[in-house]
Amino acid sequence: MMTTDKEAHSEIEELLPWHAAGTLSRRDRERVEDALARDPELARRYALVREELGETILLNETLGAPSARAMNKLFTKIDAEPACKPAVSLNLGARVSGFFASLAPRTLALAASAAAIAILLQAGLITIFVIKQQSGGYETASAPSTDPGVGSFTIIRFAPQASSDDITKFLAANKLQIAAGPAAGGLYKVRVAATVLPKDELARIVEKLQDDKVVGFIATTE
Amino acid sequence: MQTTSDEVLIARIADGDRLAMQVLFARHHVRVYRFVLRLVRNEATAEDLISEVFLDVWRQAGKFEGRSAVSTWMLSIARFKALSALRRKPEEELDEAMAERIEDCADDPETTVAKKDKAAVLRECLSKLSAEHREIVDLVYYHEKSVEEVAGIVGIPEATVKTRMFYARKKLSELLKDQGIDRGWP
Secondary structure, three states: OHHHHHHHHHHHHHHHHHHHHOOOOHHHHHHHHHHHHHOHHHHHHHHHHHHHHHHHHHHHHOOOOOOHHHHHHHHHHHHHOOOOOOOOOOOHHHHHHHHHHOOOHHHHHHHHHHHHHHHHHHHHHHHHHHHHOOOOOEOOOOOOOOOOOOOEEEEEEEOOOOOHHHHHHHHHHOOOEEEEEEEOOOEEEEEEEOOOOOHHHHHHHHHHHOOOOOEEEEEEEO | OOOOOHHHHHHHHHOOOHHHHHHHHHHHHHHHHHHHHHHHOOHHHHHHHHHHHHHHHHHHHHHOOOOOOHHHHHHHHHHHHHHHHHHHOOOOOOOHHHHHHOOOOOOOHHHHHHHOOHHHHHHHHHHHOOHHHHHHHHHHHHOOOOHHHHHHHHOOOHHHHHHHHHHHHHHHHHHHHHOOOOOOOO
């Protein structure tokens, strides 16, 4: 029995990185959550995983982006390619894709433009909201600062299905301020308090915020 | 309004739609570039490789069967291209800018920790992992790939994916310990 428990524990521990990244199946996610609720040591190790996840994202975000040379080179090569024949797809997925693919390029272009406008609109709404609640944030008696560069921060990637309205309500309900972003990867730097909170307190706030369906990823940052 | 899915874009690319290719490139090229860059550690090589990756997407779109996500398929192509490039250049050629980013670890552990915060040391140690370990950590944490997807990209069984990730994390803890940070795990 002991061995079985140990094996199950180890199996659960191996899943922690995927739990933190939100890529587990519902069944596995529930198993991990159940184990985390019962086992404080596992919960401590999960906190380490979340640190790794946050820093891996930051590390990758510092890698920059390729220059326009890559795109120019690609399309020069594509232009030099012989005209391709439409592929005959046999599977259902491809046929369904084919149906959608029958939409005109102009429709596609409009969809892409609309998406870009939606993102800009969302960014605009968030900015308006941030301006409106410049005095927000968790405030303590010890000299709160209005300098957006001072305080306690997290990085947040909002869930893809979250609307700008959801995000606005989430920010308001939790008295959060967006300090920067979106960076590549859709990451925002969000101020949760106007003062530098103790790590434990910040961790508690992050833990609470991560349960909100609007949040896709959240980690502490400086 | 929803954006056009990657699968629809691939279907259009298979029919020779250049605009769909532009949309797909805009959507994914930064992540593919970063994945390749972490493997080859040379910015110019990584830029060349992403052109090749997307050219393969253009050529092979008609053969895409939708058994994996488009991003997973592209990362598989990117990985193959990166490893082929590394085989052509067995002595990993670090460009100067990249070499400058790899920090000098001549300080003793206490000095290192005193100089930087824990997060910075953690990032530095993540950079020092072997290519195999870096790859799996990036795929899981940054590219948000499931166990099954990582297995597909790397070409190893799912059980090995979990074990490799575990050992990558264990190695990370060892590197941190060498820098004076004991995480109390494993």
